[in-house]
Amino acid sequence: MSIATPVLSSTRRALRPLIAALAVGSFIAGASVPAAARGPDGIADVAEKVIDSVVNISTTSTVEAKNSGEGGGNRGATPQLPPGSPFEEFFEDFFKNRGGRGGEKGGGMQPRKTNSLGSGFIIDASGFVVTNNHVIDGADEITVIMNDGTKIKAELIGVDKKTDLALLKFTPVKPVTAVKFGDSDKLRLGEWVIAIGNPFSLGGSVTAGIVSARNREINNGPFDSYIQTDASINRGNSGGPLFNLDGEVVGVNTLIISPTGGSIGLGFAVPSKTVAGVIEQLREYKEVRRGWLGVRIQPVTDEIAESLNIKPARGALIAGVDDKGPAKPAGLEPGDVVVKFDGKDVKEPKDLSRIVAGTAVGKAVDVQIIRKGKEETKKVTLGRMEDDKPVQASLKAAPEAEKPATQKALGLDLTALSKDLRTKYKIKDSVKGVVVTGVDSGSDAAEKRLAAGDVIVEVAQEAVTNAADVKKRIDAVKKDGKKSVLMLVSNGEGELRFVALSLQ
Known part of the structure; x- marks a missing residue:
């Protein structure tokens, strides 16, 4: 003990500067953790400035209760309990009281009111409020509750279900605080x-x-x-x-x-x-009017980009053009890759969808495309997107037809289209090309989800009408040293998509 004490004291004296430095560092680090945890000092100032612009949204809806049938009273709404259970009488009385008519013959639960709460914020001093559509969806009454507790009835101006947004309007009883949108x-x-x-x-x-x-x-x-x-x-x-x-x-x-x-x-x-x-x-x-281009698009994969001589892979590949859409008269075609729309870069299909939807209906815009490796610009006047989609009629199953002669290419069994094959695979008369009648399970075609009944419309951006055309185009692409071949494929309904199949 006596020997160890001087040694410990000597060590402490020698390490005193280091200990002091560590103590200071620990203090600084300890002070910085709470600061980082609570964020910038300006948060409290911002909250104080905007808190009165944020409101609670209270909604009331009427829910129709289902009757359990004649003589059933409200028993259909009660939990299913074994006969004689000590809780049976309790739950029956509870649900009878809520139903109002008890167990009278033919009686049932009355419609009841339900309440829900959400949030919103004021964007205009005249009383416009933004909230989510799902907050007010199905509401019979909407009430805006101010930060000071004041309750004011509000009317619904309009909703947009695609973005889950709604706009409300109330009449302020005193001046209100409005906020602005940032970027x-x-x-x-x-x-x-x-x-x-x-x-x-x-x-x-x-x-x-x-x-x-x-x-x-x-x-x-x-x-x-x-x-x-x-x-x-x-x-x-x-x-x-x-x-x-x-x-x-x-x-x-x-x-x-x-x-x-x-x-x-x-x-x-x-x-x-x-x-x-x-x-x-x-x-x-009081509604949202979105722009419409009239095309179906798909991603530009590395394989597709290589087939189309696009470096690097980017843009939205047009797989189909609506005959009644704005893209058709503007000269856009399947196989075009949109890389810029109205001056905005298109890196992937979702970019094009959002840009088009956010562009004014009737606006004439420049669309920059890559067609067969070369850039072109088309002028398109946008139409209006329609929410309603036509319901496709169901088709009856067709009888089996005799299997015609086929040729194989890249794991595909290919056959010229015939009346029997159109009937078998439910292929519309407007669809032209070479029908796939089989796919090798281990092939790249199977991995790309090609299936019997698909129709090869183009190979390397040239139309094909028989299996020999397909093989000829594939051989030509191989001679050019390509790693994959681009095919335009249609389903029986005429919906197109591009598929790049490996040649290796």
């Missing part, structure tokens, strides 16, 4: 954002986080391109604003991904660039 395109990954809303009906709540991702596609709709954030968003936050640190709305909080129903840091907001355009149209027309 969501300028958001950076890691940038701080603030969500304000009505989670779990608790009233105005402020949470903060960062932008985790932009242009996030989660297959929730035709135009989904969400801002992903780890700011806490829960049930009731739907329709509420996502602010940047300038107090501008950069998104509308719309949904979360969660196995529990609570926030796990995966919240998604519709970007303000989308919201502003939709709301502008709802204010003017």
Whole structure:
């Protein structure tokens, strides 16, 4: 003990400068953790500035109750319990009281009112409010609840189900605070954002986080391109604003991904660039009028890009052109690759879909395409997208026909189209080409989901009418040193798509 003590003291004296430095470092690090956890100091200032513009949305809906049948009273709505169960009488009395008519013969539960709560925000001092469509969908009454508790009835101006947005209007009883849209395109990954809303009906709540991702596609709709954030968003936050640190709305909080129903840091907001355009149209027309090009598009894979001499792979490949659409008279054709639309770059098909939808109906725009390796520009006047799709009539099964002679190429059994084959595979008379009657299971064609009944319309952008044409075009492409061959394929209904098959 006595020997160890001087040695310990000597060591401490020698290490004193290092210990002091570590202590200072620990203090600084310890001070920085809470600072990082609470985010920038400006969050409180932003929240104080915009909190009165955020409102709660209360809706009331009438739900029709189902009757269990004559003499059943309300028993159809009660839990199914074993006869004589001690809870049987309790539940029966409970549901009778809710039904109003009890167990009278022919009686049933009366229609009842249900309430739900969401969020919204004021964009105009005259009382316009933005929220989600799913917050007010099916509502009989809509009430806007201000931050000070004032309740005011609101009317529905219009909705857009494709982006899940709705516009409401109420008459303010006193001056209100309105907020402006910011530019969501300028958001950076890691940038701080603030969500304000009505989670779990608790009233105005402020949470903060960062932008985790932009242009996030989660297959929730035709135009989904969400801002992903780890700011806490829960049930009731739907329709509420996502602010940047300038107090501008950069998104509308719309949904979360969660196995529990609570926030796990995966919240998604519709970007303000989308919201502003939709709301502008709802204010003017009470509906959304989207541009329509009249084409079917697909991605440009590396194989397709190699076949079309496009470097690097980019754009939206036109697989089909609507005979009644704007693209047809403008000269757009299957096989064209759109790389720029109205001055905006098209990197992939979803870019083209969003740009076209956001372009004014009737506007004449320049469409830059690549056709057979060369760039061209076409002028297109956009039509209006129609929501209704024609219902295809069902076709009866056709009898088996005698199997004609076939030729093989790239794992495909190819046969000239005949009346019997059209009947067997339900192929319309307007579809021209060479029919696939079989596919080798281990071939690239099978991996690309070609199947019996598909029709090869073009090979290497040249029309084919028989199996010999197909083989001839394939051999020509091989001689050119290509690694794959591009085929235009139709289904029986005439819907086209491009498929690049490996030649190796």
